[in-house]
Amino acid sequence: MKGKNTLKVWLPMLFSVMMIMGMVIGYKLRNNTQTATSMFKFTQKRAPIQEVLDLVMLKYVDKVDSDTLGNAAIQDMLTKLDPHSNFIPASHLAEVNEGLQGNFQGIGVEFQIFQDTVNVLSVLPGGPSEKAGLQVGDKFLKVGDTVVTGNITSDKIRKLLRGPGGSTVTTSLLRNGHSVVATIKRGIIPIPSLEAGYLIAPGTGYIKLNKFSENTYEEFMGSLEKLQGQGMLALILDLRGNGGGILGEAIDIADEFLDGDKLIVFTEGNNTPKLEYHAKRKGLFEKGKLVLLMDEQSASASEVLAGALQDWDRAEIVGRRSFGKGLVQEQYNLSDGSALRLTIARYYTPSGRSIQKPYDKGIDDYDNDILKRYRHGELVNADSNKVANGTAFKTNAGKTVYGGGGIMPDYFIAADTSTGLNALGALYQNNTISNFTYLYYVSHSTQINSFDNAGAFEKGFNWSEQDWKKFVEFASRDSISLAGLPENDKNYVTRRMKGLLARFRWRNEGYYQVLNPSDEMVKKSLKILQP
Known part of the structure; x- marks a missing residue:
């Protein structure tokens, strides 16, 4: 109690x-x-940025989208750090990640909108669309219940065609003047990073990589083993235009070229301890001759691979100074479905050089670097192709290399700036070249398909003078005059149109088999690799 x-x-x-x-x-x-x-x-x-955002939402005279305002504020803040830290809104994250994942879910076609109609340019071999009977030259009339002729955009048609794997979409097509209905079961569609892998000369292979995604090493190894089985003793690895991607994929490829436990790259940042990456297994191509092609668009993981091979004197670098991106980003997923890619470290080649070019003059100056190289003659003059105020380092064999602004080539090849840029620019801007080539392929597919392979096509097919006259007339419909076009420009255009014809039939590998024989970097590489 x-x-x-x-x-x-x-x-x-x-x-x-x-x-x-x-x-x-x-x-x-x-x-x-x-x-x-x-x-x-x-x-x-609360930080002032959050206080200001709250006050705007509470007191501003007009209605404000908080997501748009907040995203813009975050992105502006990141630009004050470095050029590569980036905020990715939730609505864009899947698309951004897709390229690195190496696949997406869809129907497996490439298309182009021509005269307000969606035309099928290529059909993935073994993919959902091929199984459903789609062909190059088909024209989409409807996707599901949606009419896709007339005012249609690439983004809209892409959203209509893509969807969860296993789901179906019914399409209405126009083929040779007749309506065809095809029901397509969507599946996983690979986005290959390896565009070509073939023997470019007896005993010499050629591999072209356009990025480093989750599947790049696997694709590369498949091509490498195939070429070795065909007797490859030397290799040209083409990284031109390769903007990088997943660092680990580039490291794994470097491991195939370097013996022992050689250092490939190391990363370090103010809040990130030093981390070294070494070769760790017996590589498939540790001894054969190797040439690596680079240009001003080769960046990031491409430069890691090139820097490691150059520092260990394993490869000859042919081309022009690379982009100069030596910052490592790590992605952090945020609570609202968006993501932050934050620079956490710099990467360094085995000799200790940083590849990152300066960015202390602001984002605009950084973004215009390639244009400045062109204006200063760096793309055409070997003497100007250098790292300004770069620090000198030594390779394993004692050769001098430079850090602080990309990878310098061992052999400089000037960019082709001799063509008439105004006329050619208009042709590309209006898709004149691709449109004419597509229509030519559709009407001459029997002739083109009679060639056994892209190599035979490269040697056996030539544009006639009548074909060129038809192209000049076709260009005039886009208000482009080709009268008096220099012979050099004419050859440039016809080579690319021939390459596009090969691409329709043999995909990207066919394209490069047609263009490479006249490519100055490739020709120089073949001379270097001669016994």
């Missing part, structure tokens, strides 16, 4: 204390929802 009486005495007092505490905490939280009471030892205050 005594215990119960004591509880009756203290119970009102306990309720009073709890009520007072609740009032104090509630008052504090009302004043600042981001700052807890000192009772819990939390003293963090």
